[in-house]
Amino acid sequence: MSTDHAETLDRDKLFTARLHAARVRPYLATALFALHVVESRWVPTMAVDPHWRCYVSPAFVDRTPVAELAGVWVHEVSHLLRDHHGRGDRVARERGLTGPGERLRMNIAADCEINDDVFGDGLARPEGAVEPSSLLLPEGQLMEDYLRQFRLGPRFQHLAWLDCGSGADGLRRRWDLGPDGAHALSPQEQDMVRFRVAEGITGQPGNVPQGWRRWAEQAFHPPQPWRVLLGAAVRSAVAAPGVGEDYSYGRPARRSAGIPGVVLPALRRRLPRVCVIIDTSGSVSDAELGSALLEVAAIARVVGGRRDLVTVLPCDAAAHIVRPLCRDASMPLIGGGGTDLRTGFARALRQRPRPDVIVVLTDGQTPWPASRPPSRTVVGLFHRAARYNEDDPDYRPDAPPEWARVVTIGSAPTGR
Template identity: 80%
Template structure:
């Protein structure tokens, strides 16, 4: 059947589609590298346009035919934003962490990701496409991330009219039947995808004042990706505990092999024990309640890192003075009392004076403290709560005060 015959499926109008992409690149030049990195795939199985994680863009010919070029430009920017903001990777992580399975949960992720993009991507020459989902559609405030939106709504009456929404696996991480997969043609490798993101981030940081706050935040994270601090903290503790002599004791339950050379003499052998960990928590006035709550979560994570032996973990709240040492196994709640100034040297001294002595000292602080002048006799891990640079040099009594950085002998991990 001829393509021009009545009832024949329309062919994809690539001239119109690519004119819309050029329009998108003109009004958002910092996204041009990403827009032209997308490989288009004609598909009648997608409702509008959709992307996969390998930077293919699946396009419905009927959608292109009925949509004005100005709105198509907005759709181009919308779809490439899913990929730049790693919505597929973030969707996968959310699914694993919270058990979000099934198409309904993935639809919620797609809607939440759309809200993150659509609340600030349009305007300034870019027309919002008809039917674009906004936070206001769900009764939510703008300016949030996908994870926050996902937490605040469920499928129901407000989402009934957008149940058709499908931006593809690039928006939520769930593969579709039409996906060409990792071995399909014209997909980008992981290195190529990272290179595109880096070039876009360069373009954004090079145009201060002409880019939205959301894109500026994204570019900063692209250059300085957040550390997986919980993994780093656990690894630092395990590394500290694995050193020679840490968590070791003599036992006669299994005599040493050297006993065979000394008839009549039984020599003890060394036995590896889980390390004893002393956690010093900064409870000064500069540490927020939310950060103290986060510190208690880290105490639980530390307990798991030492094999669940809660009796081997002690907690020591400290501001300008260290008061009580709490055994983790003796109470369900640890009272974090404090609120004054900060001098964690007293916390170090009290932790090291405990008997039995700790194998590892973990300090959770904002860094506004003097540090011991000498290296402790055990390994030290410092978890730093995030602080803007302007706040790191603040002191109400001395505006010129600049706190010391953690000493070189401590393993430092940024928390959050």
């Protein structure tokens, strides 16, 4: 690590560089001016922590041109806007990445995500900035993708100095002031900064690099955790023992060899059939019905994109027409009355062949079958702050039965 001999930080030069960065990247101005500068002689160059402090080496500022400092400002604030500290921690836990070497690798991967399209158009590339092309890696990918594509070795020795701080990988540094230190932004303040930046990007998409447009889209429409859970629940159901299994004489069982003159069928695995029951009662909103159609498309992907294996059954107080997904792209959702999904279960189980898995998308204001159906069941429950009946204030809907796998749709992930 370099030793800092400068007595004081040249704040005029540093802030001139920030002003230049804000002028050439106006959509990042809110984030740039939200950073609080902390002078530090422990930092090799500039670094950030998850609480939106920017630690700055006086010697680095002294030897770096203003134009390049502007690029460093944008680079460092990009780590925070893209939540590299939170993502880094999650990746470290999921993949068992420990030690300073893995954190350096994570910092390099995060830099590749930022630097592939951040410079140019008025913003100078700082000396030593890591770009995917310089490491023989493809452009346009995310930190998590880059992490899978390289390991530290002699080719990366020249990057050993790299340290953008805990804001780049989530590992606290010795110079960090921590969550209780001065000038830390609260999580609510951080979210407000991100929202303002995303708002600025969507307001002028033609002047913004693709990486930032993708980030802004996710900031306004973040990935929904329930879709991950619902997909996992359906995958678990279709992969369970007995699901999609049947006996066939097309391949005799090995046991036939022990019984001369008798041919026994073998158990074969086939792709499972899924019936999606959509609650179309009056208590389900148009937005929830739209979400249900998105879930149907995701469910089709779970069975390998075989739309012919997925049927859709609209149901309010009565079951309506069962429609194969592959035959009707418009998929009209008939209903609007009361709710009794027991009729939907009965209609689904009369299909031939019978579905292996039943997925129910509902607000939960329905009676349920008294006994476990022969098909595995997954319930996607539309999130409601309160569930009630205007005609009966004391009404509380029955919870989905214990034999169903339940995922709440449209809120923080919950399930059983």
